[in-house]
Amino acid sequence: MLRTFTFDDSKSVWIEEEHTLLLHDICAVLDEEKEIIYLWTGPKSSKQKFRDSYKQVKELLSNFPDLSIQFFLAEDNFPDEIQKNLDSLLGNIDLGKKKNLKLSRVILIRLYSISIIVTVFFPILLILNLFSSLLWPISDGYHWVSSTLYNTWINNSKIYVIITLVFLSINALIGIIETENQIILFSINGLIISIGFLFYFNQGIFLFLFQEGSTLTDYLISPRDIIIFLLLNLVATLTFEIPNIYKLISFFKTYKKFIF
Numbered sequence: 227m228l229r230t231f232t233f234d235d236s237k238s239v240w241i242e243e244e245h246t247l248l249l250h251d252i253c254a255v256l257d258e259e260k261e262i263i264y265l266w267t268g269p270k271s272s273k274q275k276f277r278d279s280y281k282q283v284k285e286l287l288s289n290f291p292d293l294s295i296q297f298f299l300a301e302d303n304f305p306d307e308i309q310k311n312l313d314s315l316l317g318n319i320d321l322g323k324k325k326n327l328k329l330s331r332v333i334l335i336r337l338y339s340i341s342i343i344v345t346v347f348f349p350i351l352l353i354l355n356l357f358s359s360l361l362w363p364i365s366d367g368y369h370w371v372s373s374t375l376y377n378t379w380i381n382n383s384k385i386y387v388i389i390t391l392v393f394l395s396i397n398a399l400i401g402i403i404e405t406e407n408q409i410i411l412f413s414i415n416g417l418i419i420s421i422g423f424l425f426y427f428n429q430g431i432f433l434f435l436f437q438e439g440s441t442l443t444d445y446l447i448s449p450r451d452i453i454i455f456l457l458l459n460l461v462a463t464l465t466f467e468i469p470n471i472y473k474l475i476s477f478f479k480t481y482k483k484f485i486f
């Protein structure tokens with residue numbers, strides 16, 4: 227019978243694990259029948275964590291006083307049965323393909339799952355809010371909008387951008403911690419564009435050339451200006467939204483079993 231344990235460095239103890247194994251883990255696989263314990267070191271585990279886990283191996287062995295356990299340390303070339311056990315715990319994580327997303331900590335996987343959803347969702351709200359301008363009534367061939375509605379429209383857009391900025395920053399931080407270049411690239415791309423949005427929307431009433439007949443409380447805007455404005459913002463948003471949608475889909479395909 228095989229039993230697997232992972233090392234919890236926060237408590238300096240070995241914990242029995244039956245379901246998942248991540249790249250930052252250090253795993254001990256005990257073959258009770260052959261009385262051998264194998265130590266597997268994840269490619270993203272630190273040297274300090276390895277030293278701490280190695281010191282605690284004797285404590286783990288003390289839990290099995292009836293066995294004369296031999297200790298076996300290796301990075302690969304495990305017996306087939308042990309390797310299959312490790313592979314099943316690793317699941318869809320591919321150790322050999324650097325291009326695949328490989329977050330190594332459960333807490334970061336769950337945090338990123340929330341963050342990437344928010345990152346994708348709020349730009350969609352932004353676009354819907356901006357395109358609501360097409361519903362403004364038309365008077366004498368121009369869109370008519372009150373100053374109150376116009377300011378609310380701009381302020382809501384800025385709120386959506388700020389929320390997106392916050393979660394893009396979280397994504398970037400996770401990417402830096404895990405050295406995941408794709409996450410870093412997509413996040414920085416989104417951050418640059420979102421910051422540009424903020425500067426752009428801060429122009430307020432100067433975003434458009436109001437037409438003759440406009441007052442301090444009512445604005446007349448050319449439909450052509452609205453269309454150009456919307457197309458520019460749509461293209462800019464899709465520049466970082468499409469990569470993040472791709473990341474969202476690929477992420478959940480790989481890590482759904484660690485999230486739910």
